[in-house]
Amino acid sequence: MASFFGIENQRILSGKTQVKVYPKEYRIEVVQQKIFALTPTENDRQLAKKEWEEIYNLKSHNRQWSEELNYFSDKKIEFSESKKEITAKITLTYSHPNDMAVMGIWYDENKDRFIMNYIPEHRLKTNDGKRDGIFWNFDGNRNFSFTITPFATVPQNKKSSISLYLN
Structure with missing residues (x-):
C-alpha cells in the first residue's frame, strides 16, 4: 500500500487486493483488504506504526x-x-489506457486488450481474463477485475494487525 505514496522499504501490506478496471470510464479501483504490517522485530513494529500514521x-x-x-x-x-x-x-482516474503501465497493466492498441505478467506468487484469480503463457489478457472494451493474495504464505507470527496502530 505504501508504494502509492512513494514510501520505500514498506512494511504495510495487503493480504488481499482486488483490482477493478473500468476502461470506458478511465478509472481503476484498488481495494486492499486484510491490511497488516510485516513486523518481525520490535524496531519494525515502531517503523510500521509511523508508516501507518503517515498513510492513514x-x-x-x-x-x-x-x-x-x-x-x-x-x-x-x-x-x-x-x-x-x-x-x-x-x-485513480487516467486519461489514456497506457497510463496504467505503472500499475503493471499494459494496453495493446493493436489487439484492444490489457495485458499483465503472470506471476504465480501473486495467486491471481479472475473470471474476466485469460492466461496465455506468461501473460494475463483482458478485453480492452469491457470492465474487468482480479484479486491477488501474494502474502498468503507469510506466517501469522510475522504479521501485526494494523488495528493496533489506530490509537
Whole structure:
C-alpha cells in the first residue's frame, strides 16, 4: 500500500487486493483488504506504526502521492473499518489506457486488450481474463477485475494487525 505514496522499504501490506478496471470510464479501483504490517522485530513494529500514521492521516502528515502516479488526474483513498480489519479503497482516474503501465497493466492498441505478467506468487484469480503463457489478457472494451493474495504464505507470527496502530 505504501508504494502509492512513494514510501520505500514498506512494511504495510495487503493480504488481499482486488483490482477493478473500468476502461470506458478511465478509472481503476484498488481495494486492499486484510491490511497488516510485516513486523518481525520490535524496531519494525515502531517503523510500521509511523508508516501507518503517515498513510492513514495522509493530509495532516502532508504526504503526497507517489510521483509514478502523476499521470492519474484524480487520486483518492478511503478507509473503512470493521472490528476485524481495515480496508483501503484507492480510486485513480487516467486519461489514456497506457497510463496504467505503472500499475503493471499494459494496453495493446493493436489487439484492444490489457495485458499483465503472470506471476504465480501473486495467486491471481479472475473470471474476466485469460492466461496465455506468461501473460494475463483482458478485453480492452469491457470492465474487468482480479484479486491477488501474494502474502498468503507469510506466517501469522510475522504479521501485526494494523488495528493496533489506530490509537
